[in-house]
Amino acid sequence: SSSRLVCSTHCPVLALGSLAPQSSLAMAEPRAGSKEDVVRPLLEEVRGSQKKYGVALVGLGRSGNFHLTSIKSMPELTKLLWAIDTNEEVAKKVAAESGAKWATSLDQALDDPAVDIVIIASTTDTHFSFIMRSLKANKAIFAEKPISHEVHEVQEAVDLAKSKDLPFVCGYQRRSDLNFRTLKNQLEAGAIGELRVVKSCSRDNPVPPIDYLRTSGGIFQDMLIHDFDMQEWLTGGELPESVVAIGHCFDPEIEKIKDLDTVAVLIKYKSGICAMIDTCRDAAYGYDQRVEAFGSKGMLTAKNEMTSGVELATVAGHLMPPAMWSFPQRYKDAYFVELSEFVALVDAGTGSDAHKLEQKEMMRHPRVVRTATCAEYSWKLGRQVLLSEDLAMLEKELKAKEAGEPAAKKSRTEC
Numbered sequence: 001s002s003s004r005l006v007c008s009t010h011c012p013v014l015a016l017g018s019l020a021p022q023s024s025l026a027m028a029e030p031r032a033g034s035k036e037d038v039v040r041p042l043l044e045e046v047r048g049s050q051k052k053y054g055v056a057l058v059g060l061g062r063s064g065n066f067h068l069t070s071i072k073s074m075p076e077l078t079k080l081l082w083a084i085d086t087n088e089e090v091a092k093k094v095a096a097e098s099g100a101k102w103a104t105s106l107d108q109a110l111d112d113p114a115v116d117i118v119i120i121a122s123t124t125d126t127h128f129s130f131i132m133r134s135l136k137a138n139k140a141i142f143a144e145k146p147i148s149h150e151v152h153e154v155q156e157a158v159d160l161a162k163s164k165d166l167p168f169v170c171g172y173q174r175r176s177d178l179n180f181r182t183l184k185n186q187l188e189a190g191a192i193g194e195l196r197v198v199k200s201c202s203r204d205n206p207v208p209p210i211d212y213l214r215t216s217g218g219i220f221q222d223m224l225i226h227d228f229d230m231q232e233w234l235t236g237g238e239l240p241e242s243v244v245a246i247g248h249c250f251d252p253e254i255e256k257i258k259d260l261d262t263v264a265v266l267i268k269y270k271s272g273i274c275a276m277i278d279t280c281r282d283a284a285y286g287y288d289q290r291v292e293a294f295g296s297k298g299m300l301t302a303k304n305e306m307t308s309g310v311e312l313a314t315v316a317g318h319l320m321p322p323a324m325w326s327f328p329q330r331y332k333d334a335y336f337v338e339l340s341e342f343v344a345l346v347d348a349g350t351g352s353d354a355h356k357l358e359q360k361e362m363m364r365h366p367r368v369v370r371t372a373t374c375a376e377y378s379w380k381l382g383r384q385v386l387l388s389e390d391l392a393m394l395e396k397e398l399k400a401k402e403a404g405e406p407a408a409k410k411s412r413t414e415c
Contacts (some may be wrong), residue, residue, distance in 0.1 A: 053343060056082035056109035056139075058130055059122030060090050062328070063144050066335040067119050068094065073336060077343055078117075082109040085122075106130055110137040117346060119339075120144060124222065125215050128153050131168075135160045140167040140346045142339060145225060147365055149217045151373060151391065155366045162359055167346050169338075169358065170365055172229045173331045174289070176338040179302045180230070183291060186300055187234060193297030198234050198275040200227045201290040201304075203283035205326055207261070210253055219247070219260050219281065220376040221369070227277045228371045231267065232364050234293060235275070239367050240267045242386050245379040254281065265375055286323030287330050305330055 055071055055078050057064055064085070071078045083094040084103045095102035109115050110133060118134040120127055120143040128148035134141050135157070147154045147170050161168035174180050187195065204223065208216070216222035232238075247263035249255040261281040268274055293300040305324055312319040324330040348354045370387060377394045378385040381401060385394065 051347065052076065053078050053116040053346060054081040054112070054114040055079065055117045055119060056084060056106070056112070056115045057094075057119045057121065058084045058106055058109075059120065059126075059144075060085040060087070060094050061121070061123075064119075064121035066328070066332070067121055067142075067339055068098070070336045070339040071119075072098070074340065074343065077347075081112065081115055084109060106133060110134060110139065116140060117142065117343070123215050124149075124217055128157065131157050132160065135164060135166060135168065138164065138166065140342075142169050142171060142342045145170050145172055145229075146217065146221055146369060149221045149369070149373075151366055151370045154369045158362050158365055161362060165350050165359070167342070167350075167355065167358065168362060169342050169345070170362070171338050172226060173334040173338055174226055174230055175233060176334040176341070177331065178333070179305070180291060183293060183300045183302045184234060187293055187295075188236075191298065192293060192295030192300055195235065195273055195293060195295050197292075197294040198231050198273065199292040199294075200230055200275075200277050201288060202227050202277065202279040203288035204279075204281050205283045205285075205287045205323075207251065207254075207282045210257065213254060213259060214257055218376065219263055219279070220245075220372045220379075223281070224263060224265065224277060224279055224375065225368060225372045227265075227279065228375070229364075229368050230291065231275045231277075232368055232371075234291075235269060235271075235273055237364060237367075238269050238271060238273065240275070240371055240374075240387050241270045242268045242384050243371065243375045243378050244384045245375040247379050251281065260379070263379070267371070283323075287326050288323060289330065 057067060057071070057080060060068070060083060068080070071080050080098045080100045082103060083091050083098060083100050084106060085091040085094075086104055088102075088104050091102040091104060094100070101108070103109060106118075109118070116139065118130075118139045118141050120130045120134070120141065122130060124144075124146060127143055127146060128150075131141060131143055131147060141161070147157050157168075186192075202223065213222075231240075243265060244267075245263060245265045247260040249260045249262070251261045254261045263277075263279050265277040265279075266274070267276075288304050290304050291302045306321040307324060307329075308321045310321055345352075345354050345358060370391075373391060374385045374387055374389070374394075377391075377398065380398055381394070
C-alpha cells in the first residue's frame with residue numbers, strides 16, 4: 001500500500017524515504033555501504049510487506065509514550081499487543097485505548113507467539129534484565145539506552161544478540177536526527193578534510209525529576225552517554241585513548257543524591273582527534289544541542305533548533321525565536337524515524353545486508369559505555385584515565401581514595 005510508513009501530521013519534518021539532506025544543503029551523500037544507505041531503501045520495500053508486527057511495549061512513561069505514538073503512526077505495519085508497566089492503572093488505560101492486553105510484568109508477553117518485537121522503555125535499572133529475557137525468548141528488541149551501566153553486561157547482551165542472530169537496536173535518537181545526519185554525511189564525504197576536533201554541547205531543560213535521576217545511573221551514564229555515542233559515530237568508531245572529566249553540582253537536590261549537574265569532558269584519540277563536551281542538566285533559555293566538527297579543510301556546525309526559523313529585525317535590534325522547550329519537542333521526529341527504521345530492519349530479515357551491518361554496529365555499545373564509565377572515574381579520581389585501564393583496578397583506586405589512603409604512583413601517557 002502506498003500509504004505505509006508515511007509520517008502523520010504530528011511528524012511533519014521527515015517523510016520516510018526522504019531522510020537524506022535536501023539537494024540545496026547536501027554537499028555530500030551518505031557513504032556507500034553505510035547503515036543509512038542500506039536501511040533507507042528498505043523503508044520503501046517494507047511498504048509492500050504483508051506482515052503486521054506484534055509489539056510489546058515495556059514502560060509507559062516519557063520514552064514509552066514516544067514509541068506508543070510511533071506504533072500508532074504505522075497501523076499497517078505494527079500493532080500494540082501488550083502494554084506493560086509496573087503502574088497497573090497506566091497499563092490498563094493504555095491497553096484499553098489501544099485494544100491491547102495489559103500486564104505489570106514481561107512474562108506473558110514473552111510467552112505470546114504473536115509478539116515479534118519488544119520495545120523496552122522502562123526505568124534504566126531494568127533494561128539489562130528485560131533485554132536478556134527478551135533475547136532468550138527470541139524476540140526482536142528495540143531498547144532505550146542504556147543496555148546497562150556495566151560494561152560486562154553490555155557485552156553479554158551484545159554477544160547473546162549476535163549468537164542468536166536477532167535484530168537488537170539500542171536507541172540513541174540523535175543518530176536519527178536530520179541535522180546530525182546531514183553533518184555526518186558531509187563529514188564522511190570529506191567536506192572538511194581530515195577530522196581534527198569534535199565539540200558537542202548538550203544542555204537539558206527542564207531539570208529532570210529527582211525520582212528519575214535517582215535511578216538514571218548519573219549524568220555520565222544517563223546524559224553524557226548520548227554525546228559519547230555521537231563522538232563514536234562521528235569519529236568512525238575509533239576508541240578513545242584517554243579521557244579527562246571535571247564537574248560540579250549547583251543544584252542542592254541533585255547534590256543530595258551525589259550526582260553532578262554540570263560537566264566538561266576532554267577526550268583524546270590515538271589518531272590525534274580531540275573531542276570536547278560540555279553538558280548541564282538545566283539551561284534557562286531552553287533545550288540546547290549543538291555539534292561542531294573541525295577539519296583540515298573547514299568546519300561543520302549543527303546549530304541548536306529553535307521553535308521557528310523566523311527572525312524579527314527592527315530599529316530596536318534583532319529578535320530571535322526561543323529554543324525548543326525540551327527533548328520531546330526537539331526529537332519527536334527522530335523517535336519516529338528510529339523506530340520506523342527498526343521495523344524496516346526486522347522486516348528485511350536476518351539475511352539482509354542491513355541486518356549484517358547492524359550486527360557489526362552493535363559492537364559499539366560496550367565501547368560507548370566504557371567511555372562513559374572511564375569519564376566518571378576520571379571525575380571521581382581527579383585524574384586522566386586511559387581507556388585501556390582495568391576497571392576493577394580503577395574501582396580499587398577509588399575505594400582507596402575514599403578511605404583516605406595515599407594514591408599509588410602511576411605511569412601513564414598524558415593527553
